[in-house]
Amino acid sequence: MLRFERLNEASWALLFLDPACERELGLGASDLCSLTGAPYASLMEPDARYRLHEDIQQQLLAGPHYRVTYTLHTPNGSRRLLELGETFKQHGRQLLRGYLLAIEAPPQRAEPPASDDEQHLFQRAVEQSSSAFMLVDRDGLVEYVNPSFTAITLYSADEVRGRRLSELPALENLSDILFDSQFGLAEHNSWQGEFRSRRKNLEPYWGQLSISKVHDDAGKLTHYIGIYEDITETKLAQQRIERLAYTDNLTRLGNRPAFIRSLEQRFAHGGDKPFSLLLVDIDNFKRINDSLGHQTGDKLLVSLAKRLRNSLGANGSLARFASNEFAVLLDDTDLASGQAFATQILHMLDKPLFVDNQLISITGSVGLACAPLHGEDPQTLMKHAGLALHKAKANGKHQAQVFTEALNAEAHYKLFVENNLRRALTQNELEVFYQPKLCLKSGQLRGLEALLRWNHPDKGMIRPDQFISVAEETGLIIPIGKWVVRQACRMSRQLAALGLGELQVAINLSPKQFSDPDLVGSIASILHEEQLSARLLELELTESLLLDATEDTRHQLTRLKNLGLTLAMDDFGTGYSSLSYLKKFPIDVIKIDRSFIKDIPDSQDDMEITSAVIAMAHNLKLTVVAEGIESAAQLAFLRRHHCDVGQGYLFDQPIAGRVLIDSLRRYPCRK
Structure with a gap:
């Protein structure tokens, strides 16, 4: 007796076949179970599978069970098979399952074997089957069990015959499956599934059970037929795999x-x-x-x-x-x-x-x-x-x-920025603005600070503080940073060609850009390709970069300095240990943060701090730039204390690159 599951199709495509088939048919289950090529059907007589398939469909119209006989031509010779099966659904698809009973020699005539022969064959197959087989009447009294039932449960046939399953301590759950409505057999003609039971010695085991109702010719329920296998080892293996899959x-x-x-x-x-x-x-x-x-x-x-x-x-x-x-x-x-x-x-x-x-x-x-x-x-x-x-x-x-819902909105905005920023880089939506930097002593144009803007087609102009952090998180800051360096170099060269003098352009470097091992090489290549002297490019560094600087970062800064670039420390005075950075790193310029400038001359503390920073920087031979100059009083104070360079709305706001040239013509330039 060979258990099988297959598609309810004329292809006879097997999903499962008892491994014992190799002994019976001369072919392994893996050779016969395939959804392509119909290997099992190819062993049948020509046209038999189509005729048999139609026969099965006719039988299934009358009920869930069917039986057919056919001949397979196998490497072991011809084998006559009796196929007993039923229909069931799995994942919305109709499948067939049941048992194949082999006849040692095919009959000489095409007629099916006599009924007595079939009954004898069926009894012999059940007795020799490795699957447990039991026949229970409608009241739950056991009428028959085969030797495999005894091997699995340790109950002999004499111990269970004539008794109710519910009376046997180790088998009461089988009685539940038969008569408890939650298992569905009370409402349907068959049930299949796993169950957990105990042997006579109370040792637990797992079984795979297929149980069906038997009706007489008048349609009255008379018996239940149950066939099951001991799947304890398989179940324990699955549990071990599950523990591994769900345990750290x-x-x-x-x-x-x-x-x-x-x-x-x-x-x-x-x-x-x-x-x-x-x-x-x-x-x-x-x-x-x-x-x-x-x-x-x-x-x-x-x-x-x-x-x-x-x-x-x-x-x-x-x-x-x-x-x-x-x-x-x-x-x-x-x-x-x-x-x-x-x-x-x-x-x-x-x-x-x-x-x-x-x-x-x-x-x-x-x-x-x-x-x-x-x-x-x-x-x-x-x-x-x-x-x-x-x-x-x-x-x-x-x-x-x-x-909070604000976090959700922030996450959606970040996703919007990330998706759109990738497009912005290729669709020329990014734009560089430039803010003039003036020599506070002479009033001459000293240089420019490059400031990135994003001109979104729907949102309009987007400030850097609204998208730079996302660019850093996603790594887009690296290609964007290279693009800004190139634009700044081109602008400096273009201004010089138009007679506006050699103007140094300052750009901000994000700490994330230093994760790019090609940072120094890419800047050197851009300078070479744009034919710009390295002294006309200034890199503004954040304190967070210097605070977390690794040996690799220090090495990169040294290489950048060796190229001839100017290194500036941005937002000086706002951090915890700014003074130590002036000793550790090759800094040329410090930029006094606008937070110290905005309350001058009203804040005595800010004036004391600013004047002290200027004096200290000059003693260290550093250039001082003041940011955020917005009033004449602030300018006068900075000039009195000999601040070198200033920028702010008092002079000009950031200017779009496309109109920069005309805007700068009003400034006196260094010759």
């Missing part, structure tokens, strides 16, 4: 798929009670791996996972969501309670961990979203918790952030 190997916590599955179940069965999702990210974890090694980093994560797990009560679950990110699900927790727990997590993370004989201090960031307030499905809640976490990290890390 390092921390032994659930992994991301496991947590998502748990969250989906929570939404499906949680009712109306609120619950909170917290995403916990370890700040600057890469530094720990880089400085202490990945092995120590892994041990730190294991210790941290234990600490987080111990902090949870019975209503909380924990998973490792990503490399250094954990997810916490708190049942029956409203927003206020979720915020309190987020604060508790931050305090817990502040406590050092003892790993590899050393204390390691860490901090974390937390994003919080509460259901149903912030999401009524798993995807929305996870997205909103992720947005909150991203905001917490963007705001400086070491804090908790609750989701």
Whole structure:
């Protein structure tokens, strides 16, 4: 007896065939199970499969079961088969399943075998089948079981014959399948599925069961026929695979798929009670791996996972969501309670961990979203918790952030910017504006600062502070930065050719541009291609770049300086350790931030700071540029203290490159 599943088509395409077929038919199951080429049907007599297929369809019109006989021509010779099957649906498609009973020798005549021969054959096949077979009357009394039933359940035929399944301690669930309406057999003629039962010795096992009703000629239910196989080993293997698939190997916590599955179940069965999702990210974890090694980093994560797990009560679950990110699900927790727990997590993370004989201090960031307030499905809640976490990290890390609709709007705007910015780079929507820089002593035009603008076809002019951060996050800042360098070089050369003198153009460099290993080479190539002297290009550097400068960054700055470029420190005085940068890096120019200029002459503190910065810079042989000059009083103060260069709305606002030449003709230029 060979179990099979196949398509209900004339192709006879097998989806499954008992591996024992190789002994019976001389061909392996893998050779016969194929959706193309019809290998099984090719063993039949010509035209037989079409005639038999029509016969099966006619039988299925009267009920879910059918029986046909046919001959297969196999490597082992011709085999006469009796196919007993039923129809069922899977994923919306009608399939057939059942058993093949082989006759050792085909009959000499085309007529089917006599009924007695078929019954004898069927009885012999059932007795020898590796599948358990049982016949139960309509009241649940067992009338017959085959030897395989005994092998699986350890109950002999005499122990079960004439008894109800419900009376046998290890088999009561089979009785439930027969008579409990939830299994569907009460409403339908057949049922197929997995079930968990126990052997006579109470050892648990799993079975794959196919059970059907038997009716007499009058249509009255008389019996149930059940056929099943012991699939315990397969089931245990599946469970092992599932544990591996849903468990994080390092921390032994659930992994991301496991947590998502748990969250989906929570939404499906949680009712109306609120619950909170917290995403916990370890700040600057890469530094720990880089400085202490990945092995120590892994041990730190294991210790941290234990600490987080111990902090949870019975209503909380924990998973490792990503490399250094954990997810916490708190049942029956409203927003206020979720915020309190987020604060508790931050305090817990502040406590050092003892790993590899050393204390390691860490901090974390937390994003919080509460259901149903912030999401009524798993995807929305996870997205909103992720947005909150991203905001917490963007705001400086070491804090908790609750989701708000403003974060959603910000995320949509960032997506809009990213999608449109890629197009802007190729559709000439980007434009460089230039703000004049004047020598404060002579009033002559000293140079220009290049300022990027985005002229969006629908949104109009977009300022850099509205799109540069997205360009940095997406890496678009690198090609955009190269484009700005080229435009600035071309403008400087064009102005010189028109007799406006050699004007140095300053451009801002983002820290992200230093992640480009070709930064120095690309600037050198642009200078060469545009035929511009390196002394006419100034690079303005942010304090964040200098604060986080690596050896590679220092090397890049030295190479840029060696090209002959001028290096300026932008927004001087706004950071924590600006003075130390003047010693560490080859800086030529400092730019006093506009925040120190705007309240002059009303703020005595700002005047003292500004005059001190100018004096210090001159003692260090540095050029000083003042930004944001808007009044004559500010200009007079800066001139009194011998500030070198100034820029601001008092002189000119940023000017579009397309009209720059005409605008600059009113300035006296250096000869």
